[in-house]
Amino acid sequence: MVGLDHEGKVKYVLAESIIADETGKSYVITLRKGVVAHDGQPFTADDVLFNFKRIVDGNLQGATTIGPIDFAATRVLDARRLQLVFQQPFSILVETLAGLPFYFMAARSWREDNVVGTGPFRFQDFQPGAQSTFVRNEHYWDEGKPHLDAVTVLNMSDEITQVNALLSGQVDAINYLSAQAVPQLQAAGMVLTISQTGGWAPITLPTNTAPFDDVRVRQAFRLLVDREQINDVVYGGYGTVANDVFAPYDPASTTFPQRERNLDEARSLLKSAGHDRLSLTMITNDVVPAQRSVAQLLAQQTKEAGVDISVQFENATTFFANSYLKTTNMAQDYWYYVPYLANAAGATVPGAPFNATFFNDAEYGRLYESAVTTSDAGRQAEYVHQMQQIDYDRGGNVIPVFYPIIDATSSQVGGLAKDVSGWPLGNWNFKELWVER
Missing domain, CATH: 3.10.105.10 (Dipeptide-binding Protein; Domain 3)
Incomplete structure (x- = not known):
């Protein structure tokens, strides 16, 4: 619904607007036009309500940070608008929705064995301890994106393995690198993206x-x-x-x-x-x-x-x-x-x-x-x-x-921006990346 831009400012993603009433207890969330889930079905206000209930009723990570939702008073106004009502004023709804527990907006058809979301890539395959593969979501609302046809994420046990994989051409990008890896990668002609961030490891x-x-x-x-x-x-x-x-x-x-x-x-x-x-x-x-x-x-x-x-x-x-x-x-x-x-x-x-x-x-x-x-x-x-x-x-x-985030890519990769989130690869922003072969 909401995310952060590369400078840490809140931005709307699936939401077109989120407007509170004068009491601070009721919000109207309006979805942008044309949002379609991975299964090709329209993503509507009913799906948004499903997600809030999924998180709160399931006592998932966001359940205690979202504020006390009054589900009895909450209602779907139409296909694009949800009136979300709280039991007391809650003035940080927009900022809260920018947090990780609310990144994944599932369609109502979502099940553990049927992962249906709205993001730029849809799930294809998961091999525990080895790799995950995601393919381009042809229904993605942000026209012209993503640029890549697929993304495969490989699990690697240590930094040496990562560096060798990039240098050998096995992978196009590696992340979460230490400062000690920088000289070798620079000498080999790899592209380093080093972000100062607001991430903290207390x-x-x-x-x-x-x-x-x-x-x-x-x-x-x-x-x-x-x-x-x-x-x-x-x-x-x-x-x-x-x-x-x-x-x-x-x-x-x-x-x-x-x-x-x-x-x-x-x-x-x-x-x-x-x-x-x-x-x-x-x-x-x-x-x-x-x-x-x-x-x-x-x-x-x-x-x-x-x-x-x-x-x-x-x-x-x-x-x-x-x-x-x-x-x-x-x-x-x-x-x-x-x-x-x-x-x-x-x-x-x-x-x-x-x-x-x-x-x-x-x-x-x-x-x-x-x-x-x-x-x-x-x-x-x-x-x-x-x-x-x-x-x-x-x-x-x-x-x-x-802490800084240090990413490295081959010279064939474009679109990677510095980002303050504390997450690698531009806050996992794969939809902006491209590869020239």
């Missing part, structure tokens, strides 16, 4: 467990981190030094004084909290590149202040099965860019479904409720500022760097 401090239930310890950790070194050593200087507050491209975001490493102040805070020395475990993973490298460098940095961190690696399968949203140890998370309030709904408000720090701040929660129920943009921006001040002062996420 060090998560479990605020419900000692020692991180003491705000002084959380504040100390913010001062232990050498952010510039992490950016230079791990990300090759391609990232953007961050300040423990997410959503840098949100118009309401606040700029705070940049934190600098201060070991003396960090030691003082730890001592006042009763922790002259600390021995901790940090769980790292390979969900995205550089996670393990960040953890290892952090362990070196904190040792200078008497904090010993044992880094424990888990592959993605083990991490999500055993540790994510469960561990009482330090860990790492991964977020792409979305506007602040939509991101907070998933990550940091009390009861958020992906609150990896277990942050449960009543004031923060009240500010969020005030922000999403007001239609006054100025007041909402002030609530966001106050929430971000809490993130900055006492939140559980340490965000050293907004």
